[in-house]
Amino acid sequence: MTSVKKVPKRERKGARKRQSVGMRRSLLAVCALALTIALGATACSSGSSSSTATSTAPAAPRGYKPTPVRKTDTFSLPDYATDPNGTDFPFKASPGDLLVVYFGYLTCPDICPVTMADLAAGLEEVGPSVADHVEVAFATVDIERDTGARMMDYLTHFFPNSTKHALRATDSFQLYGVTYQFGAQWQVDPHEPGATTYGVAHSGLTYVVDDKGQLVWEWPFGTTGPEVAATLVQLMDTVYPKS
Numbered sequence: 001m002t003s004v005k006k007v008p009k010r011e012r013k014g015a016r017k018r019q020s021v022g023m024r025r026s027l028l029a030v031c032a033l034a035l036t037i038a039l040g041a042t043a044c045s046s047g048s049s050s051s052t053a054t055s056t057a058p059a060a061p062r063g064y065k066p067t068p069v070r071k072t073d074t075f076s077l078p079d080y081a082t083d084p085n086g087t088d089f090p091f092k093a094s095p096g097d098l099l100v101v102y103f104g105y106l107t108c109p110d111i112c113p114v115t116m117a118d119l120a121a122g123l124e125e126v127g128p129s130v131a132d133h134v135e136v137a138f139a140t141v142d143i144e145r146d147t148g149a150r151m152m153d154y155l156t157h158f159f160p161n162s163t164k165h166a167l168r169a170t171d172s173f174q175l176y177g178v179t180y181q182f183g184a185q186w187q188v189d190p191h192e193p194g195a196t197t198y199g200v201a202h203s204g205l206t207y208v209v210d211d212k213g214q215l216v217w218e219w220p221f222g223t224t225g226p227e228v229a230a231t232l233v234q235l236m237d238t239v240y241p242k243s
Helices: 009-047 111-126 148-158 172-182 225-239
Strands: 076-079 087-090 098-104 134-140 163-167 186-188 200-202 206-209 215-219
Touching: 076 172, 098 111, 098 172, 098 225, 111 134, 111 148, 111 225, 134 148, 148 163, 215 225
Parallel strands: 098 134, 134 163
Antiparallel strands: 076 087, 076 163, 098 206, 186 200, 206 215
16 A cells, blocks of 8 residues: 655645746736737738728828918929929929929838828829829938939839929028928938938928919828828819819
8 A cells, every 4th residue: 555645734835835826927928928919910900901991981081271371382492303403393383283292201211101102092093183183292301312313213113104393402401491381390310421321300291282382281191092082182172173
C-alpha cells in the first residue's frame, strides 16, 4: 500500500497562492492578446471603410463657405505649368471655371497624396461636364527642393486631363503673403543651406476660387472623392447659376 505524504498546511496554502498567481498571469496574457488583435482589426478596417461601403446613398457636399468673402487675385505666384521660367499667375479661375488650390509639398508622405487622390476621384466622378471647368493649382511650401518640372510630373500623375498650375514662390516672403490671404499655414524646420533632408509642416485645407478671384469654398482634410464631387456640382450651380 502506497503511503501518502502529508503536506503541511502552510505549504499547501503557498502552493495554492502560486497556482492562483500563475493562472491570473495566463488569463491576463490571453486577454491582452485578444485586445491587441481586436485593436489591430479595427485599425485596418477603419482605413478602408469608405472604399468598402455598400450604401448607394449619394454623398453630401462637405466643407464651408468662408465669411467674409476674401479676394485672392490680388496675389500671384510664378506658374511653371507651361513656361520653365515661370509666368505670373493670379489666383483667379478662368471665366466660368473653378480653381482648386492646395498648399503642400512633393515629398509629403501622407496628407498631400491622399488629398490629391481624393480630388482626382471627385473629378472622375462628376464627369467632363463639370471636370472640364475645374482647374487644379498646387502651390509648394517647400521652395528649396520642389521644382516646376517635378510639380508638373506630380500633378500629371493625378490629373492627366485637367488644367494644371504648378506654383512656386521666388522666396518665403512672397509665399507668406499668399498663404496669409488664404489662411493657410506652413513651416519649414531650420536647416543648413543645400540640405536635402528637413521637416516641413502645413495645414490640410483645400480652397476653391471663382472667376472673380473670390474664395468661395474650403474643404477639410479627409474630404472623400464622392464628397468632392457633390461639392463641385453644388458650387457650379450656385456660383454660376444657369439663367
